[in-house]
Amino acid sequence: MGSGDFPLHFPPSRMMARRRLEGRGGLLADIQTTILSEPLDSLFHITGELGRGKFAVVKKCVDKATGKEFAAKFVRKRRRGRDCRAEVIHELAVLEAARCNPRIINLHAAYENEHDIILLLEYAAGGEIFDHCVSDELLSEGQIIRLIRQVLEGVHLLHQSNVVHLDLKPQNILLTSLSPLGDIKIVDFGLARRLGSIGELREIVGTPEYVAPEILNYEPITTATDLWSIGVITYMLITGESPFAGEDKQQTFLNVSQVNVDYSKEAFSRVSELAVHFIQKLLVKAPEDRPSAADCLSHPWLWQQYLGVELSPPPATPRVPRERSSGVKWASAPEDLEDKENILDSPQSKRFRFEDDAQAARDSSI
Numbered sequence: 413m414g415s416g417d418f419p420l421h422f423p424p425s426r427m428m429a430r431r432r433l434e435g436r437g438g439l440l441a442d443i444q445t446t447i448l449s450e451p452l453d454s455l456f457h458i459t460g461e462l463g464r465g466k467f468a469v470v471k472k473c474v475d476k477a478t479g480k481e482f483a484a485k486f487v488r489k490r491r492r493g494r495d496c497r498a499e500v501i502h503e504l505a506v507l508e509a510a511r512c513n514p515r516i517i518n519l520h521a522a523y524e525n526e527h528d529i530i531l532l533l534e535y536a537a538g539g540e541i542f543d544h545c546v547s548d549e550l551l552s553e554g555q556i557i558r559l560i561r562q563v564l565e566g567v568h569l570l571h572q573s574n575v576v577h578l579d580l581k582p583q584n585i586l587l588t589s590l591s592p593l594g595d596i597k598i599v600d601f602g603l604a605r606r607l608g609s610i611g612e613l614r615e616i617v618g619t620p621e622y623v624a625p626e627i628l629n630y631e632p633i634t635t636a637t638d639l640w641s642i643g644v645i646t647y648m649l650i651t652g653e654s655p656f657a658g659e660d661k662q663q664t665f666l667n668v669s670q671v672n673v674d675y676s677k678e679a680f681s682r683v684s685e686l687a688v689h690f691i692q693k694l695l696v697k698a699p700e701d702r703p704s705a706a707d708c709l710s711h712p713w714l715w716q717q718y719l720g721v722e723l724s725p726p727p728a729t730p731r732v733p734r735e736r737s738s739g740v741k742w743a744s745a746p747e748d749l750e751d752k753e754n755i756l757d758s759p760q761s762k763r764f765r766f767e768d769d770a771q772a773a774r775d776s777s778i
């Protein structure tokens with residue numbers, strides 16, 4: 413959890429339910445990785461901090477023998493006076509289980525010292541996609557489509573193994589390189605859970621701006637919860653704004669629970685109408701009404717380049733900045749037809765259930 417994460421203040425009866433449902437239930441405990449006890453700095457040069465959360469710090473390190481770069485995530489075993497080793501082993505187990513998923517950060521090894529378990533991870537040199545949400549120069553629509561498609565591919569595979577991430581946000585989607593813009597890698601599986609192992613799953617953690625309405629309402633969590641987050645991430649990459657962020661947490665929660673989103677033309681002037689349609693499909697209150705990751709992968713927004721539809725060209729003059737964005741420069745051309753490998757669904761997928769809606773979206777301005 414990051415510093416913006418929250419414990420919600422529920423009435424006592426709900427708090428009791430929370431305690432019953434939490435405990436150690438739902439955490440994976442079986443791991444194949446041998447946890448090594450050698451001091452990390454005897455094998456690696458630890459060169460600098462890449463990021464940190466509430467209970468972990470991530471440092472870049474270089475293998476003394478090979479010169480290869482890694483990211484070492486030092487995760488605290490004791491938190492608030494409680495032994496949380498099981499939580500760290502769970503994160504390790506989820507990463508192990510996702511080893512064949514190319515969109516998820518690769519786990520190389522694990523070490524342990526007195527205070528931490530250290531997850532030695534593939535180094536994602538391109539940083540967080542969050543940087544591209546708050547930058548004055550937002551990514552082009554073609555670039556965003558490529559990244560969102562990759563996020564969906566990763567999440568689809570994760571969901572196929574019944575695992576939900578539950579903390580998808582632009583800070584947890586990293587890039588393998590910055591220039592040229594690389595591929596995405598999903599990180600931070602501390603809140604991830606396997607569905608079905610403990611009956612209904614209800615969690616009351618997350619980050620206010622990215623949390624889905626069912627989490628606020630203490631309703632069951634499903635794979636659809638991750639799809640909400642992907643809607644938020646897409647919105648942020650396109651507009652440079654956080655769709656639900658309010659003046660304070662209460663306002664943010666209200667915005668989420670009322671699905672209070674600005675879809676104004678001004679906010680979306682630089683992208684095609686299908687982009688708005690895609691987000692609107694995901695940011696719906698009822699989880700059962702959201703498309704699955706596999707459904708999303710056949711949304712026409714993600715394929716219009718291949719279908720011969722031109723993406724909205726960049727405007728002749730930079731867009732009028734909205735609030736914190738200013739002086740946006742536009743990439744000169746839409747992304748080319750790259751990244752065809754690892755595509756899970758073809759544009760002609762039979763699960764093209766957006767077709768009618770998409771046509772309606774094209775016919776009427778949204």
Ligand SMILES: Nc1ncnc2c1ncn2[C@@H]1O[C@H](COP(=O)(O)OP(=O)(O)OP(=O)(O)O)[C@@H](O)[C@H]1O
Binds near residue numbers: 534599
């Ligand atoms: N493999 C990596 N390569 C490069 N940077 C990384 C890597 N893993 C994590 N980071 C950086 O460190 C930050 C924190 O990592 P991570 O989210 O895994 O930690 P956390 O303590 O679980 O965070 P939170 O408390 O926000 O959930 C990331 O947002 C990212 O900026």
